[in-house]
Amino acid sequence: MRALLVDPTAPGRLRLGEAPEPEPAPHQALVRTTATSLNFGEIKHVLAEAPAGAVLGWDAAGVVERAAADGSGPAAGTPVVTLSGDGAWAELRAVDTDLIGTVPEGADLGAISTVPVAGASALRALRRLGPVLGSRVLVTGATGGTGRYAVQLARRAGAYVVASTGDPRAHGDSLRALGAHEVVTGPEDLTEPVHGVIDLVGGRQLVEGYARLAEHGTLVSVGRAEHEPDVFPPGAFLGAPTGHDRALVSFYLMRCTGLGADLTLLAGLVASGELDARIAWRGPWDRAADAIDLLLGRRLHGKAVLDLS
Structure with missing residues (x-):
């Protein structure tokens, strides 16, 4: 699968490359990512210290590719918003079903991707x-x-x-x-x-x-x-x-319980327009370095969203 890989020699310390597809545990769903939002903390600290080849990222929205084997969580084909300690900057991510929120059909998944860390x-x-x-x-x-x-x-x-x-x-x-x-x-x-x-x-x-x-x-x-x-x-x-x-x-x-319900609530409010995601920058994921530069320079007031294409 394609992913943004940590590369200390690349602009923004990231480059597009190939990574192994994740193997979900029984309590995890496999989600195909549509969009991811960036957080200052993961850029400033996690990315700066991560080893070459790592696939990072906390926030992502997309569609369930394969439901969890244990029967928990949403069915395949469901639009979702996801939270995890890594894996958001890739085409596929395996996510614990208690960290998945469901999204109304037709919602802008780029806006929804801003929900996990910031909204929750x-x-x-x-x-x-x-x-x-x-x-x-x-x-x-x-x-x-x-x-x-x-x-x-x-x-x-x-x-x-x-x-x-x-x-x-x-x-x-x-x-x-x-x-x-x-x-x-x-x-x-x-x-x-x-x-x-x-x-x-x-x-x-x-x-x-x-x-x-x-x-x-x-x-x-x-x-x-x-x-x-x-x-x-x-x-x-x-x-x-x-x-x-x-x-x-x-x-x-990440130590809080019941986050799946929170993500569902927040996604619904963003989808309906009752909450404004306030996207300050949005672009394709091959322009991640531009967004990272703006974030580190404190020149963005709101969220930065990468669309996976």
Whole structure:
């Protein structure tokens, strides 16, 4: 099968080549990939360290080629969205059936391919905050793929959404169109405390976001766009006098259960137009190096999608 293979000598460290077809385990379906979306973390860290010849990739959408032998998961011919630790950048991938979501017929599988890491991370973070109807929720790093999904999902859940971005003048209108009530440069610009923070930046913004939590508030640390240290001042975690009952939590998406149902839900919302995938770049997979350059240069605000042709 054709695949994007790690090649340290190639532009973007990837080249199109041939790889062995995967052999699915009994609980896995064989999926023919139509489109894959790229994530900053897999480009910045996983691709940079992967051995030559590896087939990487977390997010993909396509059609079930062969159903799982144990009878679980969707039937052959079903359009699906898939999540796994590798294998998305190839024509075929074997995927655990509990990491597969079904997709409405006729949906744009390129848009659907943006769902797995970005959409599911945003959904799980919002659930970790608990009911947010009428609450103030801050999303840091709101112009990225996960951030844009988080803004939309928080607004759908009834929150008053504050979106944080390094350039509110450039991105304010698009974030408000997604559902943000306010757009700020960072947590330091908040005029009053928030009940929840979905932090996608880390470092100073994580520290400042935690400091601006209201009583009973929770900060969910999801991503690290910046790699500066998280340096909390002395007394940051004292309960008295203003820090009563605040929490800082994190999670690892691949350890979460029930992701197949989440992927199905999110795919349906994207297919119906109720969620905007916000694709910032889209092209054939032989142009992967172009997308990687833009991602690493922080010049994309949204998702990059590769169509397999």
